[in-house]
Each structure stands twice: as structure tokens, then as C-alpha cells.
Amino acid sequence: AAGVIQSPRHLIKEKRETATLKCYPIPRHDTVYWYQQGPGQDPQFLISFYEKMQSDKGSIPDRFSAQQFSDYHSELNMSSLELGDSALYFCASSLLLRPRLTGKDEKLFFGSGTQLSVL
């Protein structure tokens, strides 16, 4: 079965540089989430999109932005990178609306993550 695809798998950047992370959700999933996980920490929600519209926003710095495109893939853009941005960035997708109406399983599926290191 198709899974959530993230690229790149690893990324090394210098301070003040920019980075773009990409996410391809599971086909037919209508919701994409971005999470940030620091070393030894739990995943923290950044931002989500439902049907290509931003649906919720968490602790995402103003230096970060994200969007979801017509083909449902999403990109997380990070500018003016800081050392503290070093983390594992996860994208996840789910099928949100219909299961809420029918009571079906609505698991959240995560990609393998992008390990960002800012030097």
C-alpha cells in the first residue's frame, strides 16, 4: 500500500539559510499535517491543511510557511534557519471528513520524516 512520502530524508543547512521540505500524502487522503520533533521530545504540531486550505495552525514560527498544492502534495518552507530548528520534521496524512460522518477508522499515517540539521 502507498505510504506518505517525504523528501529529502536528510538535510544539512547553515544558519540563516532556507530549506524546503516536501510531502506526498497517501492517495485520496484529504488532510495533511506537519509536525516537528526535537531530540528526545514528542512531536509538536506545526500546521495542517484540509482540501488544500490551511485548517489549523500550531506552534509554527513566522519564519516558516507551508502550502498544499492542487495535486495534494505539501511543502514546508523554512527561512532564516536557526540552530534550534534542527529536528525531525514529519508529514502525516489522514482521511478526515468522511470517516467522521460514517464512524470509520481515521488513523493518522506518518512519513519517514526529514532530519534537518542546522550548523
Add this chain to the structure above:
Amino acid sequence: GIQVEQSPPDLILQEGANSTLRCNFSDSVNNLQWFHQNPWGQLINLFYIPSGTKQNGRLSATTVATERYSLLYISSSQTTDSGVYFCAVERWAGNTPLVFGKGTRLSVIA
């Protein structure tokens, strides 16, 4: 926001032993999921279980929504069960993303 507490924070088991991991949450939820993060960092969805009991092989989970807790049972543990187990919940009111607990770090030794 909603609070999610997991216990124990760390657990070391001999291979073959059984264990119970607990997740307490501070508000009514309409979504609760258990995840396993393996040593390579991958997050695997184990259960979607806002209420009731489910079983999948050696793993089972029970959520008592009225008492605001969920339990994950691991039987006959194997070294491949090692990693961090996260409970994540979504509040009943509103379309909000999952909030994760701090996790239980499990080490299974041969």
C-alpha cells in the same frame, strides 16, 4: 489545551515479558491513537481507539473514555518492540490536530 500524560516514562523488559503502558488525558476526546517510534525514528500507527478494546497480534489497547485513560498491552515482548510508544489525542470539540504525550521509552533486552 488538553493534557496527555503517559506512564511509565521508561521501561526495561526481559524478552518474553508482558507490559502495560498507560495514557491519561485531561478532557473528553473523539480521537485517540497509539504510535510506536522505532529506533530509526519512524512513527508507526498501532491503533485508532477512541473507545473500547482492539487487538492486533501481541498488542492490544483499551480506552475507557468516561474515565479518560487508555492502556496499551504488549505481550511476549520482543527486542523489535523497543522504541518509544506515544499516545495522541484530539479533543471532542473541534477539528483539531492530535496532541502527543511525552511517550514511554521501552527497551526489551534479550
